[in-house]
Amino acid sequence: MKDILSSIDDCRSWLAEGGMSVKDAAGEFLARISEIDKDIKAFAFEEPDMVKARAGQIDGSPDNRRLRGVPVGIKNNICISGALTTCGSHILDGFRPPYNAHVVDLLLGEQALLFEGMNMDEFAFGSSCETSYYGPTRNPWDTARIPGGSSGGSVAAVAAGELAASLGSDTGGSIRQPASMCGVVGFKPTYGRVSRYGLMAFASSLDQIGPITRNVADCAEMLEVISGYDKRDSTSVNVEVPVYTDSLDSDIKGLRVGIPSEYFIEGIEGDVKKRVEVSIEALKGLGAETVEISLPHTKYAVSCYYIIGPAEASSNLSRYDGVHYGHRSEKAEDLRDMYIQSRNEGFGAEAKRRILLGTYALSSGYYDAYYLKAQKVRTKIADDFREAFKKCDCILTPTSPTTAFKIGERSEDPLQMYLSDIFTIPANLAGLPAVSVPCGLDGKGLPVGLQFMAAPFDEETLIKVAHAFERETGFSKEKPAVLK
Amino acid sequence: MSSKYETVIGLEVHVQLDTETKVFCGCRNAFGAEPNTQVCPVCLGQPGVLPVLNKKAFEFAIKVAFALNCQVQKIIKFDRKNYYYPDLPKNYQISQYDMPIAYNGKLNVSDEAGKVREIGVTRAHLEEDAGKLIHDLSAPFSYVDLNRTGTPLLEIVSEPEIQSPEEAYHYLVTLKQIVKYLGVSDCNMEEGSLRCDANISLREEGAKELGVKVEIKNLNSFKAVRDSLLHEEERQEDLLDEGGTIKQETRLWNDSKNVTVSMRTKEGAQDYRYFPDPDLVPFEVEQETIREMKADIPELPEAKRKRFTKEYALDESDIEVLIAEKDTADFYEQVAAKAGDAKAACNWIKGEVMMHMNDRGTDIKGLGLDPENLARIIKMAVKGTISGLSAKEVLKANLETGEDPVKIVKEKSLEQVSDEGTLDEAVTKVIEGNERSVNDFKSGKENALSFLVGQVMKETRGKANPKLAGEMLRKKIAETR
Numbered sequence: 001m002k003d004i005l006s007s008i009d010d011c012r013s014w015l016a017e018g019g020m021s022v023k024d025a026a027g028e029f030l031a032r033i034s035e036i037d038k039d040i041k042a043f044a045f046e047e048p049d050m051v052k053a054r055a056g057q058i059d060g061s062p063d064n065r066r067l068r069g070v071p072v073g074i075k076n077n078i079c080i081s082g083a084l085t086t087c088g089s090h091i092l093d094g095f096r097p098p099y100n101a102h103v104v105d106l107l108l109g110e111q112a113l114l115f116e117g118m119n120m121d122e123f124a125f126g127s128s129c130e131t132s133y134y135g136p137t138r139n140p141w142d143t144a145r146i147p148g149g150s151s152g153g154s155v156a157a158v159a160a161g162e163l164a165a166s167l168g169s170d171t172g173g174s175i176r177q178p179a180s181m182c183g184v185v186g187f188k189p190t191y192g193r194v195s196r197y198g199l200m201a202f203a204s205s206l207d208q209i210g211p212i213t214r215n216v217a218d219c220a221e222m223l224e225v226i227s228g229y230d231k232r233d234s235t236s237v238n239v240e241v242p243v244y245t246d247s248l249d250s251d252i253k254g255l256r257v258g259i260p261s262e263y264f265i266e267g268i269e270g271d272v273k274k275r276v277e278v279s280i281e282a283l284k285g286l287g288a289e290t291v292e293i294s295l296p297h298t299k300y301a302v303s304c305y306y307i308i309g310p311a312e313a314s315s316n317l318s319r320y321d322g323v324h325y326g327h328r329s330e331k332a333e334d335l336r337d338m339y340i341q342s343r344n345e346g347f348g349a350e351a352k353r354r355i356l357l358g359t360y361a362l363s364s365g366y367y368d369a370y371y372l373k374a375q376k377v378r379t380k381i382a383d384d385f386r387e388a389f390k391k392c393d394c395i396l397t398p399t400s401p402t403t404a405f406k407i408g409e410r411s412e413d414p415l416q417m418y419l420s421d422i423f424t425i426p427a428n429l430a431g432l433p434a435v436s437v438p439c440g441l442d443g444k445g446l447p448v449g450l451q452f453m454a455a456p457f458d459e460e461t462l463i464k465v466a467h468a469f470e471r472e473t474g475f476s477k478e479k480p481a482v483l484k
Numbered sequence: 485m486s487s488k489y490e491t492v493i494g495l496e497v498h499v500q501l502d503t504e505t506k507v508f509c510g511c512r513n514a515f516g517a518e519p520n521t522q523v524c525p526v527c528l529g530q531p532g533v534l535p536v537l538n539k540k541a542f543e544f545a546i547k548v549a550f551a552l553n554c555q556v557q558k559i560i561k562f563d564r565k566n567y568y569y570p571d572l573p574k575n576y577q578i579s580q581y582d583m584p585i586a587y588n589g590k591l592n593v594s595d596e597a598g599k600v601r602e603i604g605v606t607r608a609h610l611e612e613d614a615g616k617l618i619h620d621l622s623a624p625f626s627y628v629d630l631n632r633t634g635t636p637l638l639e640i641v642s643e644p645e646i647q648s649p650e651e652a653y654h655y656l657v658t659l660k661q662i663v664k665y666l667g668v669s670d671c672n673m674e675e676g677s678l679r680c681d682a683n684i685s686l687r688e689e690g691a692k693e694l695g696v697k698v699e700i701k702n703l704n705s706f707k708a709v710r711d712s713l714l715h716e717e718e719r720q721e722d723l724l725d726e727g728g729t730i731k732q733e734t735r736l737w738n739d740s741k742n743v744t745v746s747m748r749t750k751e752g753a754q755d756y757r758y759f760p761d762p763d764l765v766p767f768e769v770e771q772e773t774i775r776e777m778k779a780d781i782p783e784l785p786e787a788k789r790k791r792f793t794k795e796y797a798l799d800e801s802d803i804e805v806l807i808a809e810k811d812t813a814d815f816y817e818q819v820a821a822k823a824g825d826a827k828a829a830c831n832w833i834k835g836e837v838m839m840h841m842n843d844r845g846t847d848i849k850g851l852g853l854d855p856e857n858l859a860r861i862i863k864m865a866v867k868g869t870i871s872g873l874s875a876k877e878v879l880k881a882n883l884e885t886g887e888d889p890v891k892i893v894k895e896k897s898l899e900q901v902s903d904e905g906t907l908d909e910a911v912t913k914v915i916e917g918n919e920r921s922v923n924d925f926k927s928g929k930e931n932a933l934s935f936l937v938g939q940v941m942k943e944t945r946g947k948a949n950p951k952l953a954g955e956m957l958r959k960k961i962a963e964t965r
Contacts, residue, residue: 200531204762318575362757
């Protein structure tokens, strides 16, 4: 299929050349999605009428904003007023939020054409997009494999050329890890850079919304649109947002790239390691300096994350109880039973696992040993990064230890699944911005991702280094068979 | 109570703060609206919404903290208290756990005899109120009204230092008075803007350890607090005397039957899994805010009591009446100053003015009386321009029409007749017409004079200056001897 959405600029040209209304373009996009998505299942569900209605609204406006008519997918945990928003869960059956997320308002303000229903692991609990109530999404590079997760739908749709860009959420790697596995660019901004208002919370202190795009320039543009202070989110930070697109095409001569010794561990696939090594050479070729750094507390990151994340989730998800909205059990006899039955029927196995983990960690008598300890470790991890950024401008690691695995391969082994995020989790714990960019294919022809992390609110350095790397290597131009 | 045991009481008081909007969203905070009309995605606990602290609620809490002589926390932090209930849409309440906004305070509580005792205030913390369940007994379900959800609440916890149900009552009166003085809550128990739970235990006289405590809930008035504690004191005493043991439990007060009934025992105690709310970033209290809030605290009852005692020559009981409400005290001071007579101002306010307030079921503000007008009336009465009776009539007319009292006096021609020439006729007539009383007076019966004065008043249709009439009667009767 013709790759008309290989970049936002390409999309703009296609829209301009066709000279058609956004509504007509929406029809084309929807037809294209029907065709491509039957094998990918990036969409948990589609609401074509709502998309067309949005297109009609754009057509009705005399404005010509920067994303006019550009198709952008919204992960199904970000609220669009009136759109079915279920977090990939049975418990939110039929739930249509009465309000827009802040990022949705910003995208609508730029006249982006929004598509709801991007598939995801239930409540973003997962690294493979297999825990969705709507069934798994498939990797466009090999449909027998997972696209990564939890933002698997948002990522797969962009990778398969169904949409020009999308939004995901990243709590422990949920944007970067699937971006890496599907060969696209995925960006997690600094905690507090993008408003979480309207993002259905998984772990409030870790969640951050970010863009998924085909290339770094698009990523900079999307980031520019969605960033900024929002008084409705007390954790959003009131600092000026730079013009990220100004950081494109920068020279990275003399840029100090930190390489943490702890990140090249056992368990990294040989091909992944090789691709990362080749990438380091490419950066050196561009004039960057590599600096060896140490992040000694990194080895506790996964354990720490699996206390804090579930603890916050156990509380955040307690509102899904069948009382006010969503799924309510038909079987319940009384109030207590209604809670129990509704939640038992509504939540999938991974959601239950995390709620139990989190409830346990917060229980009186265990709080100090688990939650409090984890918070202390979290501080140590952040301190490690602060030290490291005295010596370097950004840090380079693989995004994930492996390329995409087969559907079902790890679903019976949560611990193996959790390790897929071992390199992405520290940035969430420390609140850092981080990006995954494609860095070539492994022996099986599957994409490998390279991760850069920077100091808080230094998204610009990430744009600079990622864009320089992309221009030099051209890996973002690789595309799956469906687009050839 | 026998002297064998001593009573230990602690009180938890919830005060709804009277802010324009709710504590974590922009919804109106007002009592009595149609169910579920003062709600938004935030207080409905919709997925994806986030709380933002209402600065006003926080400032109100700081004021209370200072008024209760508390220390104010340097860092303000909120925690989540997790529990399931249909009136709590998030199934957690945003509250404060280990860092209450205020701690280590004290309250001087005086009893009716004026004896003052200091009661410690352990802490006061800010939290959100829950909604309300409305039970329809004819239906197999209940209704949920979420208007109240997110109303700012300040929970004020006393030290277990209260020694009797009577003292608990006075603690509440004092606390309510202070909070009302601050203007941060109307403390209306009927509307639930002040709620109270009580903890009570008994221990052997002189014992160091506290006894097993019982919590009493469902207390709808200060009287209910006192009565339930009296009942519970007696119940526990009887039980201990019989060699029984007290169970740690929560008991409900039944107002109509005058008993407490067991609700749940400690085994059922919940684990609320408190943890810091990640949606609300802890912040430092600015010194500027502290200064502003301190400056904004009015003179409180205790200080006012002292000053009134010094400045105005009034009885203690009169002062209590005047300072019970800040508005009344302010009103009094204006009237006293303008009328130039502190005692008369006091008598008028606690007499006529309060009578009119009661009749109309309103407070001093609602009465709409201009202190200047009352002062004029008092002045005229004191000077003798009008009689006391007429003065009351003038006040009534002024409350109805708002018209200038001086004008009312003129219009109704209520000026007292203080001119001997004008009164002479009436006095002569009364002496002539009441020979018996005149003789009685002559023979030394002083009170016969009052009767005669009354007759003069009658003759002049209330306008005679009674003092002058008395003097003239005396003089004339003496002359006729």
